[in-house]
Amino acid sequence: MDQHLGQRTIKSCVSTTGIGVHTGNKVSIKFKPASENTGIRFIRTDLSNTPAIKACASRVSNTMLATTLSQSGASVSCIEHLMAALWALGIDNLVIEIDSEEVPIMDGSAAPFIYLLKQAGIRQHNTAKQFIKIKKALEVTAGDAKACLLPYDGFKASYTFVYDHPVFNRYPKHTSLDFTKTSFIDEASKARSFGLTKDLDQAQALNKCLGSSLENAVGIDDHHILNQDGLRYEDEFVKHKILDAIGDLYLLGKSLLGEFIGYKSGHPTNNALARELLANPDAWELVSLNGQPQQASTIPFMQPIAA
Numbered sequence: 001m002d003q004h005l006g007q008r009t010i011k012s013c014v015s016t017t018g019i020g021v022h023t024g025n026k027v028s029i030k031f032k033p034a035s036e037n038t039g040i041r042f043i044r045t046d047l048s049n050t051p052a053i054k055a056c057a058s059r060v061s062n063t064m065l066a067t068t069l070s071q072s073g074a075s076v077s078c079i080e081h082l083m084a085a086l087w088a089l090g091i092d093n094l095v096i097e098i099d100s101e102e103v104p105i106m107d108g109s110a111a112p113f114i115y116l117l118k119q120a121g122i123r124q125h126n127t128a129k130q131f132i133k134i135k136k137a138l139e140v141t142a143g144d145a146k147a148c149l150l151p152y153d154g155f156k157a158s159y160t161f162v163y164d165h166p167v168f169n170r171y172p173k174h175t176s177l178d179f180t181k182t183s184f185i186d187e188a189s190k191a192r193s194f195g196l197t198k199d200l201d202q203a204q205a206l207n208k209c210l211g212s213s214l215e216n217a218v219g220i221d222d223h224h225i226l227n228q229d230g231l232r233y234e235d236e237f238v239k240h241k242i243l244d245a246i247g248d249l250y251l252l253g254k255s256l257l258g259e260f261i262g263y264k265s266g267h268p269t270n271n272a273l274a275r276e277l278l279a280n281p282d283a284w285e286l287v288s289l290n291g292q293p294q295q296a297s298t299i300p301f302m303q304p305i306a307a
């Protein structure tokens with residue numbers, strides 16, 4: 001008889017260091033196993049009372065250039081790529097100790113976090129993992145930006161980017177990925193943040209993006225991609241927008257069974273969509289799924305646990 005898919009954590013502690021893309025400061029981050037129903041919890045070890053900040057859509061306090069969580073006066077920012085990595089590995093419960101206000105940017109994608117957490121190993125709890133199954137369409141708009149969730153038996157995401165620029169005009173401005181058939185880890189997790197050098201000067205004048213470099217972003221001037229090796233995927237820009245949306249929506253605390261559609265959307269719209277879902281409990285239900293954790297086919301968008 002099938003058993004249910006259980007919640008997941010990691011087997012052992014792992015840590016790394018990197019820089020905060022906005023502060024430019026060095027950051028140490030440590031991932032520790034957590035018991036069932038803990039959720040994802042950040043601990044600010046640099047603050048005197050080591051406050052905990054729960055990863056949760058209703059605790060998002062700022063969405064300018066990154067997603068920031070706040071709780072009891074403490075904040076942690078730039079959490080979205082890490083959250084996308086946790087979604088990819090199906091990790092439900094984790095304690096994350098961090099000695100700064102910002103998750104390190106690593107290479108600007110989710111891939112370094114996935115690599116590190118796979119080194120720690122994935123452990124399944126006995127408690128059933130719950131999924132949010134979309135039953136009715138939800139939509140939010142902000143100006144001409146739009147984000148939607150629709151019913152779908154699996155998880156897929158599409159994104160449309162509208163920007164008339166000589167570089168963006170050379171690459172796809174739309175992509176659609178069905179993670180029931182396509183591996184997020186192989187096909188999207190390596191997509192990096194990107195930005196125009198002219199916007200970088202403006203952001204740095206506001207003390208943002210002080211740690212930004214071609215080591216952690218795709219840099220674009222008026223006509224060229226500045227990174228010597230070019231892009232990792234032809235549609236890296238739109239794939240990164242999907243990666244951001246997945247990370248932002250994983251603040252719901254559970255993986256979605258449904259379809260995400262984004263049009264010119266970003267962190268503010270992603271968080272508005274998550275809050276819209278929380279405000280409409282008739283549009284979704286919690287479900288658990290049967291299956292062996294080693295079988296990728298049971299729920300293909302989630303990384304199987306290595307035997």
Ligand SMILES: [Zn+2]
Nearest residue numbers: 080193240244
């Ligand atoms: Zn991003």
